[in-house]
Structure formats: C-alpha cells, structure tokens
Amino acid sequence: MNRPLSDDLLDWYDRHARALPWRVPPGWDIRPDPYGVWLSEVMLQQTTVAAVKGYWERFRTRWPTVEALAAAEDAEVMAEWAGLGYYARARNLLACARAVAARGGFPQTEAELRALPGIGPYTAAAVAAIAFRERAAVVDGNVERVMSRVFDIATPLPAARSEIRARADLLTPTERAGDYAQAVMDLGATICTPRSPACVVCPWREPCLARARGVQAERPVKPAKKVVPQRRGMAYVGRREDGAWLLETRKSERMLGGMLGWPGSAWDRGEEEAPPPAPGDWVALNAEARHGFSHFGLTLRVLVARLPQGTEPQRGQFVPVEAFHPDRLPTAMRRVLEVARTSPLIADSEPIVHET
DNA sequence: TATACGTGGGG
DNA sequence: TCCCCAAGTAT
Numbered sequence: 001m002n003r004p005l006s007d008d009l010l011d012w013y014d015r016h017a018r019a020l021p022w023r024v025p026p027g028w029d030i031r032p033d034p035y036g037v038w039l040s041e042v043m044l045q046q047t048t049v050a051a052v053k054g055y056w057e058r059f060r061t062r063w064p065t066v067e068a069l070a071a072a073e074d075a076e077v078m079a080e081w082a083g084l085g086y087y088a089r090a091r092n093l094l095a096c097a098r099a100v101a102a103r104g105g106f107p108q109t110e111a112e113l114r115a116l117p118g119i120g121p122y123t124a125a126a127v128a129a130i131a132f133r134e135r136a137a138v139v140d141g142n143v144e145r146v147m148s149r150v151f152d153i154a155t156p157l158p159a160a161r162s163e164i165r166a167r168a169d170l171l172t173p174t175e176r177a178g179d180y181a182q183a184v185m186d187l188g189a190t191i192c193t194p195r196s197p198a199c200v201v202c203p204w205r206e207p208c209l210a211r212a213r214g215v216q217a218e219r220p221v222k223p224a225k226k227v228v229p230q231r232r233g234m235a236y237v238g239r240r241e242d243g244a245w246l247l248e249t250r251k252s253e254r255m256l257g258g259m260l261g262w263p264g265s266a267w268d269r270g271e272e273e274a275p276p277p278a279p280g281d282w283v284a285l286n287a288e289a290r291h292g293f294s295h296f297g298l299t300l301r302v303l304v305a306r307l308p309q310g311t312e313p314q315r316g317q318f319v320p321v322e323a324f325h326p327d328r329l330p331t332a333m334r335r336v337l338e339v340a341r342t343s344p345l346i347a348d349s350e351p352i353v354h355e356t
Numbered sequence: 357t358a359t360a361c362g363t364g365g366g367g
Numbered sequence: 368t369c370c371c372c373a374a375g376t377a378t
Contacts, residue, residue: 044374051364051373085362088376120376140374158357185374194372195367225371255361294362331363 005207006173006180012203013183018190020049022056026179034106034131035066041123041130042093046086049189055084069094070101075249078258079328087330091258092118108132130178137169138181142188148220149192152209156221228292232272234301235264235289235333237340238280241309243348245324246277248316255293261333263315267298277315280305289339291332298332302339304346321348 014026022040024032039059043052058080063069069077074094081090095117100106106127107113114124125136139161147153147164155163173180191198199211210216238246250261263277276282282303289300311318326334340346 041374046361046373046375047363048365048373083363085364086375088361092376118376122375126374138374141372142374182374189374257361292363293360295360 006171008203009183009187010173010176010179013179013186016186016190017179017182018049018186021053021060023182031133032131034127035069036060037131038066038096038106038119038123038127039093041126042089042096042118043084045089045123047084051084055081066097066106067101069097074258075260079260079325082259082328082330085331087256087259089118091252106131108134110134110136126181129181133178135172135174135177136181137165137172138184139165139168140185142185142192143168145194145220146184146188146192146204149197149210149216150204150208152213152215152219154219154221156223158223160220228296230297230299231267231269232299232301233265233267234272234274234303235262235336236274236277236282237262237302237304237336237346238276238278238282238307238311238313239305239346240307240311240318243321244318245321246307246313246316247319247324248277256330256332259330259333260319260328261330262336263313264300267296275314276303276305278305278307278311278313280307280311283343283345285339285343287339287342289332289336291335293332300332300336302336304340304343306345 017023017026019025022032022036024030040052040056043055059069062080063072072094077094078087078090081087096119099116108128110124110128113119113127114121119127122138122140125138128134128136129138144157144161144164147167148160151167153160153163187202187204191202195217197216199205199208199216202208205211208216210219236246240246246263247260248263250256250259252258255267263274265271265274282305285302285304287302289302291298326337329337
C-alpha cells in the first residue's frame with residue numbers, strides 16, 4: 001500500500017522537471033538526440049549540472065554530431081574539456097565517438113552501449129532509457145541516496161549496492177523509463193538532497209521508510225573518508241623572447257593525461273625534482289602553487305626563465321603567444337601560471353623602463 | 357573490493 | 368580554511 005509508485009514520481013516530474021539544455025521536457029513525444037544525451041551523461045559523471053552546461057553547449061556548437069566529434073583533433077577536444085576535470089573522460093569520449101562513427105551510429109541497447117569506451121553501467125542505462133526508451137534501471141549517486149532512504153537501507157556503501165540496484169530495478173517502469181530515470185535524479189538533486197532533504201514536499205514522503213523513522217539524514221551510510229596525502233613537485237614556466245610559452249602535452253597514462261601542462265617533475269614520492277626542460281637562467285619564485293586533487297594535495301615550486309630566441313627545448317615545445325590560452329590548461333596548471341605571472345621575467349611586455 | 361582519477365560550489 | 372560532495376569508469 002505504501003509502496004513507492006513510479007507513477008507518483010512521474011506525476012511530480014511532469015510538474016517539476018528541471019529544464020536542461022540536453023533534455024526533452026516531459027510530455028513532448030519526441031526523442032532526444034542520442035549524441036546530445038550521451039555527451040551530457042559523460043560530462044555529468046561526478047560533475048555538477050551547473051559546471052556542465054557551458055561545456056555541453058560549446059561542444060554541441062563546435063561539434064554538432066558524433067561524426068564531427070569523431071573527426072576532431074585530440075588536442076582540440078582536450079583543450080575544450082580543460083577545467084572540467086577527470087580527463088580520461090575526454091580521452092574516452094573521443095575514442096567512443098570514433099567507434100560510434102565507424103559503426104554508423106550509436107547502438108540502441110544497454111548491453112551494446114556498455115561495451116563502448118567511457119560508458120559504464122550508469123551511462124549505458126541512462127542513454128538506453130533516455131535516448132532509446134529501453135527499460136533500463138539507472139543507478140547513480142542520486143538513486144543510491146533515494147533508495148537508501150525510501151527503503152531505509154542501513155547497510156553501508158558500497159556493500160549496499162546490490163540491494164540498491166535490486167530495489168531500483170523493481171521500481172523502474174516499462175513505460176517512460178527515460179522520464180523515470182531523470183525523475184529520480186531530479187528528485188535526488190532538488191528534494192532528496194544529501195543534507196536537509198525537503199521531505200515535506202517529496203512525492204515519495206508517504207512510503208519513505210527512513211523519513212517515517214526519522215533517519216533520512218543518516219542515509220545512505222557511507223564509509224569513513226581517509227586523509228588525503230600531500231605531495232610536492234616543481235614546474236618550469238619558460239617564455240621565449242618573442243613571447244612563446246614552453247609547454248608539453250602530458251602522457252595519457254599520467255595525471256592530467258592528454259592535457260597541456262608546464263614541464264616539471266613527477267609528483268610521486270621521491271620524484272619532486274626534475275632537470276629544466278631547456279637551458280637557461282631558471283629562477284625559483286618564492287610563492288608556490290597549491291592545488292587540491294581528489295586524492296592528494298599538491299604543492300608545486302615554480303621556476304621561471306626568459307629564454308633566448310633559438311632555444312632548443314629538451315622537453316615540450318614553444319606555443320606562440322597568439323596560440324596560448326590559459327583556458328586550455330587544466331586548473332592545476334592555471335594555478336602555476338598565476339604564480340609565475342608574479343615574476344617580471346615572463347611579463348608580456350619588454351622590461352619596464354623606470355621613470356625618475 | 358579498493359584505488360586512481362578533477363574541479364568548483366556550498367555550508 | 369576546511370570538508371563535503373556531484374548524473375562514474377577503468378583497472
């Protein structure tokens with residue numbers, strides 16, 4: 001009797017669905033473009049809607065079809081992704097686009113989608129349900145939270161995943177599976193939020209077990225987080241007399257793989273030093289660049305040098321001043337640049353003539 | 357199952 | 368400043 005009904009949620013969704021650029025509003029009997037859905041789902045992996053919107057629009061404008069994206073240069077796609085994080089997503093995005101273009105379009109089943117690069121259980125189910133109307137059970141962080149509360153699952157994550165998946169699958173309707181998937185996620189994002197959920201206005205307030213027991217704030221039960229280690233390293237910001245910047249494309253196996261960055265040391269323990277990428281008078285700055293990654297904190301010593309015209313770098317290559325855009329750098333590397341900019345050695349203009 | 361993998365915003 | 372977290376995937 002008090003079982004949560006997908007119809008109750010769909011009714012709520014019909015009235016409260018968020019308007020998102022990649023979404024077809026409920027009630028419109030048209031299917032969204034699979035390319036746009038896939039692109040949004042990959043961008044949304046561990047990433048907020050607010051952060052994704054601009055990137056999604058720019059990608060759609062620049063590469064309107066999966067074929068156009070498949071034909072893009074790697075460096076251009078990586079640069080467009082800069083700042084969004086989890087750069088393996090961008091590398092897999094391109095690999096996936098090329099695989100899809102080669103086979104003549106997106107596969108339409110969850111199982112086939114799952115086999116594509118960068119598409120895991122969540123994304124396969126989401127694209128199958130939203131773009132192709134397959135009855136696929138979508139399980140993301142929102143669904144985990146909602147199921148944990150509605151069924152008051154006290155088992156800590158990740159052990160609770162099998163039960164959560166089973167519950168989610170049972171609730172997924174045959175009709176409107178795509179709307180249902182988006183409805184649970186909207187519920188989790190706007191009502192059943194991690195902190196202070198708005199139970200009073202929740203369409204599932206009646207059947208919700210955690211709410212009935214007053215433990216909604218304690219679900220889901222999560223494992224204790226561990227301390228983030230600190231690492232150190234160094235980065236070289238070199239600038240040639242003509243204004244060109246010395247940058248390198250990072251190896252895809254490394255952190256920030258495929259992205260543009262300043263040459264420097266690895267950041268692993270015991271690899272805090274590296275020789276300069278080019279001969280020159282390198283000067284260590286007093287300020288250091290700090291950046292917090294998901295699993296470690298990083299502090300980088302910054303060295304700068306004004307390099308003579310004709311310098312032959314041993315690492316990286318010079319990027320002409322007109323081709324250099326900080327926007328194309330990952331955030332950690334932008335931080336290094338901010339610190340480096342405090343030095344007149346790499347200033348845009350010629351050395352200032354002091355007036356008296 | 358556990359760990360690597362980014363970033364920006366909110367409390 | 369610090370801590371938490373957001374539509375996960377690959378290994």
